[in-house]
Amino acid sequence: MYPFLSDADADNWHDFEVGSRREILALLRGISEKKQMIRMLPVGDTDMCVTTILHVDADNDSVLLDRPSDPEETARLMSGRPVSFETTLDNIRIIFGTEVMQLGMHDAVPALKIPLPPSLIRLQRREFYRMATPVGNPVKVIIPMPEEQGGGDAAFQLSDISCGGIAILDNRFVLGDSIGHEYGGCRIDLPEIGPIVTGLQIRNSQEMTLMNNKANRRLGCQFIDISPGAMSAVQRYITKLERERNARMAGLK
Known part of the structure; x- marks a missing residue:
């Protein structure tokens, strides 16, 4: 059931x-x-x-x-x-x-x-099961930047994805860390699935030091105003990642 x-x-x-x-x-x-x-x-x-x-x-x-x-x-x-x-x-x-x-x-x-x-x-746990996105062929989100932040489009690598949102890596520290700040019209190109467009709201921010000693910032972002079609595409991509992970695990046995 x-x-x-x-x-x-x-x-x-x-x-x-x-x-x-x-x-x-x-x-x-x-x-x-x-x-x-x-x-x-x-x-x-x-x-x-x-x-x-x-x-x-x-x-x-x-x-x-x-x-x-x-x-x-x-x-x-x-x-x-x-x-x-x-x-x-x-x-x-x-x-x-x-x-x-x-x-x-x-x-x-x-x-x-x-x-x-x-x-x-x-x-009442983590609201969604998160899947890490590939490191070798990273998934990117394109975020239209407001004029006060320089304007234009900026690309950021995804760290993970769920049906509730994404975590992105902002190694240039251009997005800020203001909880609740929203970015509209963001585009995510999901490999073998296609592009989706959604709004994003920053829900948490974490400073990190990578293994190469470079500083990075991980931003947890919630989907806002996402269409049913885009949500369906996210679910299909998560299912694809799960299948690929399970296949890798089966190959190790």
């Missing part, structure tokens, strides 16, 4: 299960109000799609979700298989599932309708 969970998390998921109806309603409404994107994955599939919560109906114990524009994606979700959902709320990972998916409408907008989950998993 929870394919988004790692094996380690699945072994311990009972420790993080929320069964209170009132708390479940509050969490789902918070996700809806903040328009958090939710990954949907039918059990047995590898291709996920993205949705948002349109409405939480406490009177009818149901949740209305945005319906994918692609009819094939809708057909996959309506195939009768259980579907798992993952999102975050205030940096807390939220996972739930359903075995019943119906077509519906909300304010004349096509929707998907599921029963209110009887329970969900709330993991």
Whole structure:
């Protein structure tokens, strides 16, 4: 029921299960109000799609979700298989599932309708699983610099990537370290996947000294205003990195 969970998390998921109806309603409404994107994955599939919560109906114990524009994606979700959902709320990972998916409408907008989950998993850990990006062929993000910072575009190497954001290395110390500072229209070229454009917000900053004694700065950045298509591309790239890592590990055995 929870394919988004790692094996380690699945072994311990009972420790993080929320069964209170009132708390479940509050969490789902918070996700809806903040328009958090939710990954949907039918059990047995590898291709996920993205949705948002349109409405939480406490009177009818149901949740209305945005319906994918692609009819094939809708057909996959309506195939009768259980579907798992993952999102975050205030940096807390939220996972739930359903075995019943119906077509519906909300304010004349096509929707998907599921029963209110009887329970969900709330993991207050690192909000996303991060994958280190290749060192030999580094992934770059192109950030448009504001005029007060010199203007033009600047390229920075990624250190890691997750569905929540990226960590970048600013060895020229040109971005500053102001927590909460935002950069719009940033472009990330994901190898074999394609380019995505997203906003970035600096969430943390760490000064480092590399093995060659050169100073560097690692900036943890959160995606902002990222489109569902771009989020899907990030997930596909993370899956690609995981497969490559697993293949390398298998080759060492």
